[in-house]
Amino acid sequence: MRKRKRILFVINPISGGKKKTAFNKQVLEVLDLEKFDPTFKITDHPNHAYELGKSAILEGYDAVVAVGGDGTINELGSAILGTDMPLGIVPEGSGNGLALYLGIPLNESAAIRRINRFDTVEVDTGEINGRNFFNIAGLGFDASVSDHFATETIRGPIGYLRSAINVLSNFKPSIYRLVIDGKEYRKEAFMISVANSPQYGNNAYIAPQASINDGILDVCIVKRFPLYLLPKMVFHLFNKSADQSEYVEIIPGKKIEIVRDGKGPVHVDGEPVEMGEKLEIAIRHKSLKIIC
Template sequence: MTRRFTAVVNPAAGGSTGTVDALARLLRAAGAEVEVEPSRGLEHAREVARRAAERGRVVLGVGGDGMVGCVGGALAGTEAVFGIVPAGRGNDFARALGLPDHPAELAALLLGAEPRRIDAIELTSARHPGVPVLGSVYAGVDALANHYANRSRLLRGGASYYVGGMRAVATWRPAAYQITVDGQVYERRAYTVVAANSGYYGFGRRIAPAARVDDGLLDVVVIRAVPRPLFFAVMNELKRGTHVNRPQVETLRGREITIAADRDLRYGADGEVGGTLPVTARVLPGALNVLCEPPPPVGEPG
């Protein structure tokens, strides 16, 4: 059966227009039907995605993690089939799924791959009561760094995250966190706390290298308060995921995680959703039907 696609595009993402044009030509040449819907904002993108799914179309989220999380979140808990077209700044959720970014390779996958059930996250806070997101929920210095990166107009890609991180760390004071994992409370003085479905965030940093998107669990990573030079060393190890071997980094695992702190702190999710603590992240097992390769062997991130 020929697949019918609706591509929901974030026009503000640098590579979205060119990427979707090239991809659409390849899909149409293979006999698929493709319609392209530019988004006027996240809420509009959700509406377009839901309407397309109701018509039985494969819904493509085209852009970075914010657009992918928005479109995927709108489809969570349904039987809709979701495809990801990485065309933004971070593309971390696409990276976790091992998706290609070359249009020809991606077109072949979207045409031939079988849908795979993966988990999502239900985020609940005063600002966001029950919003589905995909990658991770993070609170602390990384949320502030992401806030600065998103406001950058001169820098893109990894440079915006690097400069945003430097700016955030320069004035950061470790906070006293209360982290509740499946009802058990942990009190930690820390720089940041991450509840991860995907192993990646912040432009390819492997914050939770053991996380899997299909295990029904969230990996919680706590980077405890350390002298600033040591914190920078930990940050440098995020690219390889070796930071989790340090005694200053604690990992937990659970289905429902609530993060609170002793002062007003930002949280973030999927690069776009944000607010102020407290926040709760609850895993939604198998909530999303996504076109991607089969899961990797147990023991490898995926």
Template sequence: MIVETGKRGADKKIEAEIVDFKPDCVVAAGGDGTVNLVGKLLINSHIALGIIPLGSSNAVAKNLNIPLSIPESLHNLIHFHTKEIDTLNINDNICLHLCDLGFNANLIKRAHKSKFRGMFTYGISLFQELFTFEFFKYKVVTQTEELESKAFAITITNMQLYGNRAAINPKGKVDDGKFEICIFKPFPKLAMIKMFYQLFRHTIHYSKYSIFIRAKEATLYNQGKESVHIDGEPVNLKREINIKIVPKSLKVVVPE
């Protein structure tokens, strides 16, 4: 059974087909939006998520080392080796990849307003955002620590990579029962050149402008009422953002 995900009500239709057919695997053929839509329907079930990456970013596939070519991704599905990964619950929203506050969330919001898609659009949006962005106030509370300050950006994730392979969370693991809150402190604009280099060299955790907090549960107070994105989609959250790890809650077909 094939369901086109671009139409309204696609999630309900997929859910109904899952109930009727009781499959061992549901394959998402598309970009991260399609993967997230299907994956969220399979949380805490025995049904595996298969991925054929057809998007421009394919961030989830890259984080799970799923081949990006169609023949190789089909080969991966045929071998059907599965892995249980953790997901995040953020104010009752399911998060498979990451949640952004601040600069990157604003960047995505700006890029989505454009008629065009792709890295060129994000590059233009990046340049525009650099000259208008302001640092924002936040507070993080976990079971072991409390931190309050200003930030350039905050990313909540248990994965490592953005879709462009920049490593926002180099030590993240998808199955260790914890997530990371990656905080980027205010910095001079010239420091961004080095930080971009560190992101793509997977060494951003060594930057003096970065803070990484590992936790199973945390509360983040968005005191600046910054834009928030979960898995690339804008969401309206309260100033109090409650985050919990949901261990081994999604089965995914991955390479051995």
């Protein structure tokens, strides 16, 4: 009898504001149990998914699956980065940017059926001041929103929108010095996003031309714009046309340095992290396998 592949499902019970009490039962109904032997573990503290991923390597699992949002994917992906172990995704976050880009269904059963195929793709990963990111990292307005959202009692898109409105009321653009592949720029920006994939999540595309396996990061500089144009800017995001706005400049690069006035929040795949005034960013080409 052929040996079944051992898969560890790492479940974030609070991601996306969704209950996951019936998830294990659903996996046992949908997953091909002749091919796969599933184990389930639930995260209960920050960085727990990372710890479980590291343990999965030592325990000889054949794959790990992030059942959560981009933050859970980040922790679990960081744990297995540089190994041959593939990462599966069952999208359960507020935005699910990476999953949407990869075409992984948001429906739980459909996402589990993708794992049955066990097809993998090699993707690029980014690094910012020693922290890994797989989708998008950023500073400025979106980082401040992520920082606020971390304390929001309402999860999901509604909570994120509420955080964005609260931050927008008194947010000011900053001056940044950037060095991208050796070329220096000085920009006043509302925010700067460094994109490995095109979208934040919920089909909001900040870097429509970005590719997750081209060995390049897209540095998206959103300039100061009149507040009355906010609806148009939002339209560009959801119409995959942000790169056509006069207030958005996108510069591709592999090695990036950003210097700002002082320390502050940076979002790393949507999770706020306090970092210093100097940010050093690089890309690792095709460094992670994802089941899709």
